[in-house]
Amino acid sequence: MKKHLAAWILISASAVSFAVAAPAWSKAETRISAIELYDWVKVLTGKEFGGRLSGHPGYDKAARWAAAKFESWGLRPIDEKQGYLQSFPSPLSVVESAALEAEVWKSEGDKESVTAVLTAEAMKDFLPLVFSDSGETTSDLVFVGWGISAPELGYDDFAGVDVRGKFAMCFRGTPTRDPRFQYHDEHRTRMKVAKDKGAVGLVYIYPEVSIHPNGDFTPGFTPMMISEDFADQLFKEQGITSARIRRDLQTYRRPISFPVQARLKYRVKTHFDPAAESYNIVGWIEGRDPRLRREVVILGGHFDGVGEHMGFFCPAANDNASGSAVLMGVAKALADPSIRPKRSILVVLFGGEEKGMQGSDYFADNLPPQFEKMAAMFNYDMVGAGDRAFASVSVEPAGLKEALLKADESSALMAATRPMTPPGVRGGDVTAFFNKGVPCVYFMTNGPFPDYHRPGDSIYRVNPEIMADLARLTLRAAYLFADR
Numbered sequence: 001m002k003k004h005l006a007a008w009i010l011i012s013a014s015a016v017s018f019a020v021a022a023p024a025w026s027k028a029e030t031r032i033s034a035i036e037l038y039d040w041v042k043v044l045t046g047k048e049f050g051g052r053l054s055g056h057p058g059y060d061k062a063a064r065w066a067a068a069k070f071e072s073w074g075l076r077p078i079d080e081k082q083g084y085l086q087s088f089p090s091p092l093s094v095v096e097s098a099a100l101e102a103e104v105w106k107s108e109g110d111k112e113s114v115t116a117v118l119t120a121e122a123m124k125d126f127l128p129l130v131f132s133d134s135g136e137t138t139s140d141l142v143f144v145g146w147g148i149s150a151p152e153l154g155y156d157d158f159a160g161v162d163v164r165g166k167f168a169m170c171f172r173g174t175p176t177r178d179p180r181f182q183y184h185d186e187h188r189t190r191m192k193v194a195k196d197k198g199a200v201g202l203v204y205i206y207p208e209v210s211i212h213p214n215g216d217f218t219p220g221f222t223p224m225m226i227s228e229d230f231a232d233q234l235f236k237e238q239g240i241t242s243a244r245i246r247r248d249l250q251t252y253r254r255p256i257s258f259p260v261q262a263r264l265k266y267r268v269k270t271h272f273d274p275a276a277e278s279y280n281i282v283g284w285i286e287g288r289d290p291r292l293r294r295e296v297v298i299l300g301g302h303f304d305g306v307g308e309h310m311g312f313f314c315p316a317a318n319d320n321a322s323g324s325a326v327l328m329g330v331a332k333a334l335a336d337p338s339i340r341p342k343r344s345i346l347v348v349l350f351g352g353e354e355k356g357m358q359g360s361d362y363f364a365d366n367l368p369p370q371f372e373k374m375a376a377m378f379n380y381d382m383v384g385a386g387d388r389a390f391a392s393v394s395v396e397p398a399g400l401k402e403a404l405l406k407a408d409e410s411s412a413l414m415a416a417t418r419p420m421t422p423p424g425v426r427g428g429d430v431t432a433f434f435n436k437g438v439p440c441v442y443f444m445t446n447g448p449f450p451d452y453h454r455p456g457d458s459i460y461r462v463n464p465e466i467m468a469d470l471a472r473l474t475l476r477a478a479y480l481f482a483d484r
């Protein structure tokens with residue numbers, strides 16, 4: 001009798017487990033392939049797309065390629081007129097050539113004698129900032145700390161020094177963590193201040209030089225970036241190093257500004273097109289609930305890179321062909337008719353992030369009219385390197401984090417989550433949505449991330465498995481939150 005009872009229990013249990021419905025996303029997520037995502041990264045990092053600098057013909061070609069994918073999978077366009085491409089202004093600047101020499105000198109009474117003549121190597125010692133004007137200048141150099149002039153906060157790196165007709169040299173950063181300094185840490189602010197003070201250009205000191213297009217073209221202004229090693233050679237006759245000066249600025253939290261015993265000879269040639277435009281690539285699926293379908297869960301990440309300048313081609317694989325490939329994988333899966341949550345889900349590949357979140361700012365201010373509310377925004381940036389993921393998550397509503405953790409139960413991909421706080425000046429595409437009160441999730445992976453904004457950010461930095469795992473996790477989390 002016990003044997004028959006045990007058999008009945010076993011059969012009954014099997015019947016119950018067999019009757020449990022598979023998750024709504026189970027069929028759709030089989031459309032996500034690690035190899036396919038990797039192949040998309042390979043395509044996006046090809047020379048034909050020119051490093052995907054927004055406003056450049058190479059970016060336009062890449063955008064049309066991605067839009068054709070959305071269409072072939074059956075995602076819905078924004079509207080009949082725009083199709084899958086939402087345009088926005090994106091002035092284009094490309095650096096064609098540049099050269100930098102420096103004379104280091106010492107004082108002997110009333111005389112100056114040159115002790116070293118340095119020829120800087122591009123991509124090793126220096127790089128122009130992409131939004132530089134063309135020009136040729138030989139001028140003295142003045143160090144101005146963080147390059148911040150904020151008298152209203154009781155701080156001014158330009159007080160007591162004269163930068164008129166000279167290069168102003170500084171670090172990127174702020175004297176304290178006071179959030180009121182965030183505005184002054186923006187490239188645009190720092191450039192404007194230096195220009196208004198009369199400087200011919202701003203010289204950033206970075207540990208390693210890289211390509212940066214985030215700023216405004218300013219006529220007659222020629223900003224650049226130099227490495228800490230090259231800066232140390234400029235400081236040599238004064239017996240100091242960039243590491244020492246940075247440490248003193250951080251320790252004493254007061255301006256340390258002085259003329260540098262060096263003179264720069266700088267030449268740069270750029271091409272500038274103020275009328276250039278770029279595109280967000282947008283596709284979506286409609287929710288099944290007649291009332292809630294006008295609410296939308298947005299899955300986004302930037303599609304653009306930093307381009308090719310002076311012959312240095314940056315493939316922009318991890319930053320951010322990886323995030324774009326993840327989102328394309330989710331978009332393809334969402335096109336499966338078996339998955340239809342209550343709310344709509346929209347996938348958008350943003351342009352212009354590297355220029356200062358141009359595309360995401362435009363999209364957040366110009367939500368397609370078929371939607372009346374942004375229910376949440378998931379952001380993906382540099383998610384192709386490493387084997388674990390991290391996420392910053394809005395505290396409210398609690399259901400957002402719950403959906404993420406529930407979705408991760410079958411993958412255990414998430415190493416940690418943390419509450420999202422105001423992103424500040426370096427927050428990426430999530431910033432425009434977070435500032436509008438939209439609940440947000442910001443994904444990154446554990447890296448490493450060498451060759452940021454450099455030619456080495458190639459396909460060889462990317463792990464196809466973590467991209468596919470994150471795409472599947474995203475599909476589950478987005479569905480759970482959109483279907484609540």
